[in-house]
Amino acid sequence: MNVDIVIVGAGPSGLCLAKSLSGQGLKIAVVEQQDIEAIARPVFDGREIALTQESAKTMKALGLWELIEPHAISPLRDAKILDGQSQFEMLIPHQLSHYSELGWLISNHLIRQAAYDATQSAIELNGDITLICGHKVIKVKTDTANAKVALDDGAEINAKLVVAADNRFSTTRRMMGIAADMHDFGRNMLVCCMTHDKPHNHIAWEWFDYGQTLALLPMNPDPVSARYRSSVVITVASDEAEELMKLSPEAFSKNAKERFGNRLGEMNLISSIHSYPLVSVYPKRLVSTRFATVGDAAVGMHPVTAHGFNFGLLGVEKLSKEILTAHKLGKDIGDQSLLLRYERTHRLKTKPLFMMTRLITEIYTKESPPAKLLRKALLHISDRLTPFKRSIATSLTGR
Numbered sequence: 449m450n451v452d453i454v455i456v457g458a459g460p461s462g463l464c465l466a467k468s469l470s471g472q473g474l475k476i477a478v479v480e481q482q483d484i485e486a487i488a489r490p491v492f493d494g495r496e497i498a499l500t501q502e503s504a505k506t507m508k509a510l511g512l513w514e515l516i517e518p519h520a521i522s523p524l525r526d527a528k529i530l531d532g533q534s535q536f537e538m539l540i541p542h543q544l545s546h547y548s549e550l551g552w553l554i555s556n557h558l559i560r561q562a563a564y565d566a567t568q569s570a571i572e573l574n575g576d577i578t579l580i581c582g583h584k585v586i587k588v589k590t591d592t593a594n595a596k597v598a599l600d601d602g603a604e605i606n607a608k609l610v611v612a613a614d615n616r617f618s619t620t621r622r623m624m625g626i627a628a629d630m631h632d633f634g635r636n637m638l639v640c641c642m643t644h645d646k647p648h649n650h651i652a653w654e655w656f657d658y659g660q661t662l663a664l665l666p667m668n669p670d671p672v673s674a675r676y677r678s679s680v681v682i683t684v685a686s687d688e689a690e691e692l693m694k695l696s697p698e699a700f701s702k703n704a705k706e707r708f709g710n711r712l713g714e715m716n717l718i719s720s721i722h723s724y725p726l727v728s729v730y731p732k733r734l735v736s737t738r739f740a741t742v743g744d745a746a747v748g749m750h751p752v753t754a755h756g757f758n759f760g761l762l763g764v765e766k767l768s769k770e771i772l773t774a775h776k777l778g779k780d781i782g783d784q785s786l787l788l789r790y791e792r793t794h795r796l797k798t799k800p801l802f803m804m805t806r807l808i809t810e811i812y813t814k815e816s817p818p819a820k821l822l823r824k825a826l827l828h829i830s831d832r833l834t835p836f837k838r839s840i841a842t843s844l845t846g847r
């Protein structure tokens with residue numbers, strides 16, 4: 449098969465890239481190792497994705513936003529940061545941004561569903577995307593003239609450019625010999641949906657407690673019971689996470705209520721619980737000869753600053769703009785200078801927050817008496833620094 453671009457991975461980033469390139473005279477192939485069923489009808493995976501205002505704009509431009517039912521899009525009005533057992537809270541109000549909410553929350557499986565549906569519409573309209581599901585890319589070979597990928601059924605695809613959108617542990621990135629800095633935090637994130645008695649007022653929480661980190665992502669009320677509803681994220685050592693996963697729904701609900709210091713009143717588990725190991729990844733290079741990475745394959749963020757998919761969309765926007773500009777001018781879409789420009793811009797946008805996130809998690813997981821004092825002092829000082837809080841608000845909106 450001969451195409452212009454092969455995208456490896458039909459996750460939200462890969463599908464959004466295909467959609468953004470469609471209708472412009474390019475032939476695109478998307479290869480996905482999972483069966484079509486898993487891509488066409490994604491199931492709940494626990495993740496509630498905090499989206500910046502900029503990501504909302506991109507999703508609207510790609511036609512994804514209108515495919516999501518309005519009640520499934522929850523406003524993230526403000527955010528607050530808590531430390532240890534202190535009652536002190538650092539509030540990041542939306543007033544520090546230019547918006548009436550800092551961002552939005554949408555379940556990951558609904559984003560994936562919308563990405564798939566939008567891609568299907570593009571396929572029907574333009575006929576320029578071939579979605580190959582149930583097959584793994586097992587080999588990538590590129591040179592200055594051409595790129596080639598081999599699938600596990602022996603099929604080969606020739607292209608001008610290969611884009612890896614195959615997650616943070618990207619095997620295609622490794623096949624291209626690109627090394628990556630990986631950091632295993634030795635912890636797991638448990639994510640689930642819970643209803644509770646006390647209102648969240650659409651404020652997201654990040655609570656750096658001792659021995660655990662808790663997050664609360666405020667969702668619209670439960671459509672069944674009309675109770676307050678949130679996505680709950682509990683980050684603990686991996687063995688403790690395993691024990692928590694074994695609890696009955698009742699025992700888990702009681703445990704969560706206690707962890708949250710009863711601040712939300714009675715809590716009830718209303719979904720399955722999903723566990724994610726915490727590993728952040730930043731590749732040494734984002735591109736190579738006729739090869740680029742997007743999504744988690746380009747930047748594997750720690751979820752605490754909620755920027756993984758936001759960076760994914762940013763990369764999709766930048767890379768597709770570069771490709772389409774070159775294509776319209778009749779230039780080579782796999783040209784090295786184009787790819788290097790993308791790499792430079794995407795690094796500049798993502799590396800500072802990636803490093804900052806590492807630093808925050810380092811500081812706020814240390815628990816020696818001096819470290820606890822430092823944590824407390826930093827939060828109190830930061831609370832008085834309005835420009836600092838404004839920069840957090842700006843980062844959450846994505847401006």
Ligand SMILES: Cc1cc2nc3c(=O)[nH]c(=O)nc-3n(C[C@H](O)[C@H](O)[C@H](O)COP(=O)(O)OP(=O)(O)OC[C@H]3O[C@@H](n4cnc5c(N)ncnc54)[C@H](O)[C@@H]3O)c2cc1C
Nearest residue numbers: 457459460461481498585614615743744754755756757758
């Ligand atoms: C607990 C948690 C909370 C999060 N919260 C947020 C948040 O609030 N805000 C935010 O912006 N982000 C958040 N994220 C990050 C976000 O979920 C990811 O950035 C996003 O889902 C990555 O999408 P992707 O398409 O890049 O990769 P993936 O969704 O991992 O998709 C990769 C695809 O590639 C396929 N694939 C892999 N290898 C091959 C191969 N060799 N051949 C063919 N196919 C292959 C896989 O099957 C998969 O379908 C969170 C993540 C977690 C774990």
